[in-house]
Amino acid sequence: FATRLAPQSLLPEGEEAFPLEALPLLEEPGVALAAEITRWPQVVAGEEGLLEGILRAHLLGRRAEAHGAGASYAKLAALAAAGLDADHEALTAEEVLNRLRLGFWTMLRHSSLRPDLPALLEGLPLPPSPRLLLTTDGAAPSFYAREGFPGLLRRVSAWAGPIEALRLATLNPATFLALDGLLGGLAPGRLADFLLLEAPDAFAPLAVYVGGELVAREGRLLEPLPAPPWRKASLGFVRAPFGDPDRYLLGSAPVLRLENAVITRQTREASEGVAAFLLDPPGAGPGRSPG
Known part of the structure; x- marks a missing residue:
């Protein structure tokens, strides 16, 4: 990483x-x-x-x-x-x-x-x-x-x-x-993670080994991908200090304008009417959002 x-x-x-x-x-x-x-x-x-x-x-x-x-x-x-x-x-x-x-x-x-x-x-x-x-x-x-x-x-x-x-x-x-x-490289004491190729110029692997164990063959996984050991993150919302505490009301909004495939520019665009964004909407459980 x-x-x-x-x-x-x-x-x-x-x-x-x-x-x-x-x-x-x-x-x-x-x-x-x-x-x-x-x-x-x-x-x-x-x-x-x-x-x-x-x-x-x-x-x-x-x-x-x-x-x-x-x-x-x-x-x-x-x-x-x-x-x-x-x-x-x-x-x-x-x-x-x-x-x-x-x-x-x-x-x-x-x-x-x-x-x-x-x-x-x-x-x-x-x-x-x-x-x-x-x-x-x-x-x-x-x-x-x-x-x-x-x-x-x-x-x-x-x-x-x-x-x-x-x-x-x-x-x-x-x-x-x-x-x-x-x-x-392949040598004693190194990690046994390697690919098998049909020929030096055939770069799509026939087989994939991790830790010396076969995990994929001809483009198909034979073992499930392991879950990364992520540490649990503590995340939360900052509530709007005005009006309904579950809504943000914007007269204009920051917008990222795509100049090309690499460069973006920040602008501000006036909203049509009032834009409202609902946080923690009723009935939306963890990992869900309203339709």
């Missing part, structure tokens, strides 16, 4: 609402990465809380990853100096090479949200750097059903061959996460 050091949205109460000491997930044994620091300009500016979080991640043996969208070479150099190890926001081959020159583990991204891989591979030299990884980053479920990681591997295989493609999805990520003593 990966965890954030700060909320993605720039909320006025952000740092106060999410102090570092309130984020104990970095210490969980199942967490290997402080991921996707979207506030990279604040890292460049030397924001103390984020720098402390990156340092804390390293002291705990975790990696720390940037979200360096739009960062220039000089600012990427500042992010590297601040202790960030990786980035997944390269949009061109030259941006990939710049990240590799600065020592970043660099993720090649391809999904329904960001179909970047063809442009990234077009200008990269061979053989691939051992610091290259594959990621989907924001794919719709239909993308995984239609293409998924086998599709990414086929694209990389056409560029560098199947063995190098498999490295970008297995050994390289395991080494990046400092887990290559457990993952990314």
Whole structure:
């Protein structure tokens, strides 16, 4: 798992609402990465809380990853100096090479949200750097059903061959996460989680083993997926301070306008008449909502 050091949205109460000491997930044994620091300009500016979080991640043996969208070479150099190890926001081959020159583990991204891989591979030299990884980053479920990681591997295989493609999805990520003593290869003492392929370039697995046990064959699960050990969260509503305590009445409402597949903008729209939102409606039990 990966965890954030700060909320993605720039909320006025952000740092106060999410102090570092309130984020104990970095210490969980199942967490290997402080991921996707979207506030990279604040890292460049030397924001103390984020720098402390990156340092804390390293002291705990975790990696720390940037979200360096739009960062220039000089600012990427500042992010590297601040202790960030990786980035997944390269949009061109030259941006990939710049990240590799600065020592970043660099993720090649391809999904329904960001179909970047063809442009990234077009200008990269061979053989691939051992610091290259594959990621989907924001794919719709239909993308995984239609293409998924086998599709990414086929694209990389056409560029560098199947063995190098498999490295970008297995050994390289395991080494990046400092887990290559457990993952990314078959050897005594490592975790017995592996796939069986019909051939090196046939990326849809014939069988999947977890802990040495067969759990899927030819696309069909043989064992139920285990429930993650989520801790019980305590959530509640804040009641409206006026009128009926179960309703919010709005003259205008905040709206997210979709500019493109990646970017949204916040606006406010006047409501037609009065918009009412009912909290805990009568007859709606836990997990239910009115029709």
